[in-house]
Amino acid sequence: MMNRKSLSRNPLSFALASVLVLGASASAYAQDSASSTQTAEEAAKAKATNLEAVTVTGSRISRDVFNSVSPVQVITREETTLAGFQSTAGVLQSTAVTAGAAQINNAYGGYVTNGGPGANTVGLRGLGPTRTLILMNGRRIAPAGSRGSVGATDLNVLPDAIVDRVEVLKDGASSIYGSDAVAGVINIITKSKIDGVTFEARQTATDGGGGEERRYAIVAGKTGSSGHISGSYEYYNRDALTLNDREWTRCNTDYRRLPTGGGWGGADTIDPLTGQPKCYPITGTGSNGVTINTIGTQNLTGVAAAGARGTTFNRWRPNSAVSTGLVGFEGVGGGQTTNSNIRDTFDPRTLNRSLISGAETHTAYLQGGYDLGFMGDAEFYGELLGSRRESEQTGYRQLSLDYLRGSPLIPANLASSNFGGGVGVRAFIGFGNDKSSQKVDFFKGTAGVRGHVSDTWDYDFYLSHARSDADYTMQSFLTDRLNQSLRVVSNGAGGFSCVDPSNGCVAAPRLTSAVIGGELPRDWVNYVFRPVTGNTLYTETTANISFSGPLFSLPHGDVQAAIGAEYRRAKIDDTPSIDSINNNLYNLTSSTPTRGKDAVKEVFGELEVPVLSGVTGAEELTFNASARWTDYDSYGSDQTYKIGGLWTPVSWVSFRASYGTSYRAPALFEQFLGATSGFLSNQVDPCNTWGNDPGTPLARNCASEGLAPDFQATQSVAVIQAGGAESGLKAETSKNFTGGIVLQPETPASWGDFSLAVDYFDIKVENGVSRAGGANILDLCYNSPDFRDGGGFCRLVDARNPVNNALTVHDSYVNLANDNVRGLDYTLRYTRDIGPGALRATAQLTRFLEQSNKLFQDDPLIDYNGMLNTPDMTGTLDVVYSWDKWRVRYGLEWINAMQSYDYYELDPATSVYKFDVASYFLHSLSAEYKADTWSVIAGVRNLRNEEPPVISSGAYNRVGNAPLYSGYDYVGRTYFVNISKSF
Structure with a gap:
C-alpha cells in the first residue's frame, strides 16, 4: 500500500482539503481539534497522518481526502454558520459554489419555473439543475416540487443542523454516478456517531423589514459498542418580502x-x-x-x-x-x-x-447503524428523511x-x-x-448493509425509495x-x-x-x-450494489478497483385542477396531466493504478479510469467513461487532468409534460410601439412585417407547450475536460504558508434538452439581426395571423445542438500565525472563457459570456482570524461588470438603453465565541446595504429596475445571530 505519511508533503493536501466558504478554507475535518498555536502546515500534516480511508466525491474507491484525481471543494457547516447562511439551500446557491451562474431561488415565486413556486434548485457551471447531481451521503436525492415540471432536487428538503460538510465536484462524473452528473456533483454529508444533544437557534433581522428568517433545531444521538443512532428536527420560517418593503x-x-x-x-x-x-x-x-x-x-x-x-x-x-x-x-x-x-x-x-416568497419548513432526519456480527462483519444501516414545505406568494x-x-x-x-x-x-x-400556495411533502427512506467480502474487499448494498407529494393552489377567475x-x-x-x-x-x-x-x-x-x-406526485426507487478493494500489487502500490450495478425507476403524475384541464381558468393557461415513467439499468466499474511513488521526478503518479453502461427503457443504451491522472514531480507542485463523457436521458417532465395551451399578455409582443426604438434590429424587423410604428397588439400571444417524447426528443451527451496545477512553494515559517490551485474546465453538451420560454423566444427572434431567415429562434414563431396580427409560439422541449462552457478556477490561500492566533485568507476566482449555445445545428454559436445575468468573472474573499475561543471573519463576494450592447448591436455611447451594470460587491462581517458546551455567532451580511444595479426595460426581466438575477442581494443589510448549546 502507498505510504500515507508521504501524502503530507503533497501540495494537494492544501488544495484538495481546502474548505471554500465564499472562498474560505480549512480542513475538511475542521471540527477536529488542532491547537490554535499550531501552524496550518503542522495541523494539516497531523490530520493527514491520522486520516482514515474515506470515499471522496468523484470516486467510488476508498482513499484519503488528499489525493483525489479530480478537484473537490469542501465546505464545512462550521464555516457556513460563521458566514451567516441560514440553510443548506443558501450555501449551495452562494457565489462560491455557483460561480455566479443564475439559480432558481426565492425571488422567482411570481414566475413559471421548474419545480413550481417556492422551489430552490442549484446548477453548476450555468448548465442548469437537471445537469447537476445532488447526493446525500453518496446517495441520490430524488426530485421534489409542484406542477408538471418536477425534475431536480428541491434544496428545501435538505437538513441543515446535522450536516457535517458539503463536497462539491465541479467535474463531469456520469461514469461514476450515472445520469445528471454532467456539470458536477454536490454531496451533502451528515455528522455520524453523535453522542449527546445540541439545541440551536438562528434569527435574522433586516434593515428595511421583511424577509426575516428563523431556524430552530435539535440534534441528538447515541453511539454504542455495536451501533449508533442520531437524528435532527428543524423548523424554518421565512417572512415574505414585498415590493413595498424596499x-x-x-x-x-x-x-x-x-x-x-x-x-x-x-x-x-x-x-x-x-x-x-x-x-x-x-x-x-x-x-x-x-x-x-x-x-x-x-x-x-x-x-x-x-x-x-x-x-x-x-x-x-x-x-x-x-x-x-x-x-x-x-x-x-x-x-x-x-x-x-x-x-x-x-x-x-x-x-x-x-x-421573496414566504415559507415554513419542517425537516426531520434519522440515521443509524447496527453491527450484525456476520456477513463479513456487516453493518445494517438506514436513513429516513422527511420534510414539509408550505410556501405562499x-x-x-x-x-x-x-x-x-x-x-x-x-x-x-x-x-x-x-x-x-x-x-x-x-x-x-x-x-x-x-x-x-404550495404544500410539498417529501420522504426518502434508505436501508442497506455493508461489510467485508474478504480481508481486503468491501461490499455495500442498499435500497432507497423517495416520494414527493405536492398540492398547489392558486386563485383564478372561472370562465364559466x-x-x-x-x-x-x-x-x-x-x-x-x-x-x-x-x-x-x-x-x-x-x-x-x-x-x-x-x-x-x-x-x-x-x-x-x-x-x-392540483397535485403532483413524484416517486423514485433505487437499488444499488457495489464492491471495492485491491486487485493486485504493483511496485508502488495496490491497483484499486470498484464495480457495481444500479437500478432506478421513476414516475411522475401531475394532475392539474379540473378547471385547468378543462380550460376554464380565465385568461390563464390550460394544462393536461403530466404522466410518465422510466427505468434505467446500469453497470459501472472504476480502476486506479499507482504507477510511481516516492521516486525522483514522481513523488506520485496515479491514473484513474471509470466506465458505465446505461440502459434506459425510454432511450436505449449507451456507454460513458472517464480517464484521469495525478502527477506530483516534486513535493511542491502537482498536475491533474481528466476527460470524460456523459449521457443524460431527458427528465420525465421533459419527456411527458402534458400539452399546455396557454397565453402570454399581448404586452409581450416585441413590436408594441416599436417606433420608440428607432434604428434597432427590433424596429427593422417589425417594420418588415408591415406593422405601423405605433402598432399595439390587441391579441394575446398563444404559447403551445408539450413534452418532447412524441416529437423525437433525444438523449443528450456531453464531453468534459478538466486540467489543473497545484503549487505550494516551501517558504520560511515566518512567511506563512501559501498555496495556489488553477483548474481549467471545458464542457460541451450535445443534443442538450431545453425549453427557451415563450417571451424569450419572441425577444430573441425579433431582436435578431437575421430575423426570419429560416434559422434561430424565429423557427419557433409562426407567421403573424394575417387578420389580427396575433402571434403563436412553440415552446416545447427540444434538443439544443450545443451548449458549451469553458473557464478557469483559481484558489489562492495564505495562512500565518500572527500574535496570539492564526490568520487564514482565501481568495477564489472563476473566470469563464465561454458560455455559448445554439438551438439548431446550422445556427451560429451565441456566446453570452459577460452579458447581463451571465458574468464572465466572479470571486470571493474570506479572511478569518482565530485565537483562543474567538473567531472573527470578513467575507467579500464579487460579480464582475456585465454588458449586452454588443449582442444587441448598440453603441453604449449613444444607446437609449442602459444594458450594462458595474461590478457588484457584498461585504460580510461576523464573530464567534465558542465555549466548551455553547457558542454564539453574530454578524451582518451585505454590510454596506448594497442595492442591485439598474438597467433599462426592453429585453430583460426586472425586479424594480434591477435585473432578475440570483447573484444580487434583494433583501439588503441583514443582521444574524446563532446560538447553540450542547448537553
Missing part, C-alpha cells in the same frame, strides 16, 4: 435616456396626473404596462385626458367632470396620436406582490371584464358601444391581490362562472339576477366608475374568483 422596487420605470443624450431616466414617460416618472409595477418589464381603471370601446369622439391627443379614442378613463362627448369619461388611448403610456398602470396594491391581477352588447349592465351613455366580437364594453379593472354571471335580467327591485341561477350564481355588477376602479361586490367576487388545486 424603496428600489416601489416604482420601476423604463429607465432610458433620450436619443440626444442626457441622464438615464430622461426619456421616461411623465405621468400627466402626478408629474412624476410613470411606474409600471404590474408587468415588471417597463413601458406599456397592463392598463387598469380603463374601458375599451369602438372609436368614439370625446374629450382628451391630460397628455392625450386628438378627439377620437377607444380607451377611456372615468372622469365625472366630463359633460360632452362620452359623458363621464376622458380619452386615454386610440387613434394614431395618443401614447398608450398615459393610461393608468399603477395600483398601490401591486406593491403587495412578493419579492402574493400576486396582482387585472380583470378584463367583457360586457356583452345589449346587456342591461351597461349604462345608457355606453349602450351603443361595440368593442368587437359581440362585446359592447371591455372593462380593464385593477382587481387586486391574489394568492398562490364569469360568463354565467354576465348574462342577467332585471330582478324588478333595481338589481339584477342571473338568467341561469344554478350553482348559486351571483349577477355581475353594473358597469360604473367604482367597478372600473376595482370596487367589486364581495359576494360576486367569491362566486367567480375561486381557489383551484
